[in-house]
Amino acid sequence: MAFPRVIPLLIGAMILAAGLLIVLSSKSFGQEQEESQGAGGSGEHAFRLYCSNCHGDGGRGDGPMAFGLSVPPADLTKLSARNGGVFPRERLQGIIDGREFVKNHGDREMPVWGKWFKMEAEEDLGGAEGDEGTVQRRIADLIDFLETLQSP
Ligand code: HEC
Known part of the structure; x- marks a missing residue:
């Protein structure tokens, strides 16, 4: 009966990975914004x-x-x-x-x-x-x- 238990684990891992991706990409987006605003030159x-x-x-x-x-x-x-x-x-x-x-x-x-x-x-x-x-x-x-x- 190992199979049905693995599925929620897999889904959990996928959600975690997706969440991490969103956090990472929004972080680099924030940095980009900052750079472009700071660069008045x-x-x-x-x-x-x-x-x-x-x-x-x-x-x-x-x-x-x-x-x-x-x-x-x-x-x-x-x-x-x-x-x-x-x-x-x-x-x-x-x-x-x-x-x-x-x-x-x-x-x-x-x-x-x-x-x-x-x-x-x-x-x-x-x-x-x-x-x-x-x-x-x-x-x-x-x-x-x-x-x-x-x-x-
Ligand atoms: C929301 C749209 C918009 C944005 C964004 C915008 N403009 Fe304009 N600009 C206009 C409009 C419309 C006119 C025509 C005059 C008026 O109604 O304000 C104009 C006119 C001008 C004029 C006058 C030209 C003349 O011969 O009288 C200059 C210079 C100018 N804009 C420079 C800029 C600069 C530099 C930026 C960015 C920092 C900028 N504009 C961003 C819409 C915009």
């Missing part, structure tokens, strides 16, 4: 993480989330072209940050990245006031990457 990485959903991988405004929006996401490869051939660095800082704009105008379709990066900076510091320098650096990194996307 790469504007390209940040762009893929935060912007390409709407603006598209190449910045042309054709990301998978673009379709549900009332205003289409801007084509970010034409920023210089639309500004007489000059990359509008200063203006972009304000647009991407967005905190001033929200105070002045109310709603916009694009998330207010200044607020978001500030919140993340606060979390990194365990709830202390988020470091404004970190926020500005992350926006500047993004702008550096946007500059590489420009086409005539």
Whole structure:
């Protein structure tokens, strides 16, 4: 009568193994998240993480989330072209940050990245006031990457 007893044991072992797999994979997922958030250095990485959903991988405004929006996401490869051939660095800082704009105008379709990066900076510091320098650096990194996307 050994056979019927082995089956629940086997099932138990399988459940255990499956549980272990889930724990392990969610752990490495958590680490990945942390790494990508901590890495403020790469504007390209940040762009893929935060912007390409709407603006598209190449910045042309054709990301998978673009379709549900009332205003289409801007084509970010034409920023210089639309500004007489000059990359509008200063203006972009304000647009991407967005905190001033929200105070002045109310709603916009694009998330207010200044607020978001500030919140993340606060979390990194365990709830202390988020470091404004970190926020500005992350926006500047993004702008550096946007500059590489420009086409005539
Ligand atoms: C939820 C979708 C969405 C996401 C995510 C998003 N954007 Fe936008 N973005 C828009 C929309 C829509 C516009 C058009 C203006 C508006 O209504 O806000 C826009 C406009 C812009 C503009 C203005 C271009 C111009 O010429 O005026 C810039 C620059 C920009 N986005 C950069 C970014 C960056 C950088 C990120 C990532 C940090 C990002 N966007 C993420 C939706 C998005």
